[in-house]
Amino acid sequence: MRSFLYPLAAISLVGFTVSALVHIYSSFGWSFWESDPTAVLHIGAMITFVPIVIITVTSMQEVPQDGIWKQLLRGLPPWIRYVGYLLFVYAAVNFLLRQFLFGGNAVNDSNLFSSGWLISYGVSAAVYLSLAKTKTVVRRCINGHVVATDQSNCPECGNEVLNDA
Numbered sequence: 001m002r003s004f005l006y007p008l009a010a011i012s013l014v015g016f017t018v019s020a021l022v023h024i025y026s027s028f029g030w031s032f033w034e035s036d037p038t039a040v041l042h043i044g045a046m047i048t049f050v051p052i053v054i055i056t057v058t059s060m061q062e063v064p065q066d067g068i069w070k071q072l073l074r075g076l077p078p079w080i081r082y083v084g085y086l087l088f089v090y091a092a093v094n095f096l097l098r099q100f101l102f103g104g105n106a107v108n109d110s111n112l113f114s115s116g117w118l119i120s121y122g123v124s125a126a127v128y129l130s131l132a133k134t135k136t137v138v139r140r141c142i143n144g145h146v147v148a149t150d151q152s153n154c155p156e157c158g159n160e161v162l163n164d165a
């Protein structure tokens, strides 16, 4: 798995950049969707996201719900999560503004989809870069208990966390 992290991160970053370009162009009313080389971005966004779902399902059962993203992104600075929230808020505001202020015509498929791709590729890139930096998917003490990202010692046995990058 580890050797796939950098290629997946690279694909996600390329997808993010191309999606940003499509989003900027489509903001001015140009839709690429019908002619359609950008469907590749749609498929790419799904392919890069699937391993994250698998990692979460297979490795995060013992992690509390609100700790999953913190564990997945703990190899990166904490502010990276706020960039993610911003992308979500932007996608929602962009859609609502175009839908209700400017009428349905201002929403074209390329514009709508690309705001979603930005979130998908952005999250994927962040998770793969983070996992490449941390030695384990989930932070654990030497006895194997899950330890939250804001705790320095295990709440269960008091032991420290080893090998946490």
Ligand SMILES: [Zn+2]
Residues within 6 Å of the ligand: 141, 142, 143, 144, 145, 154, 155, 156, 157, 158, 159
């Ligand atoms: Zn422990």
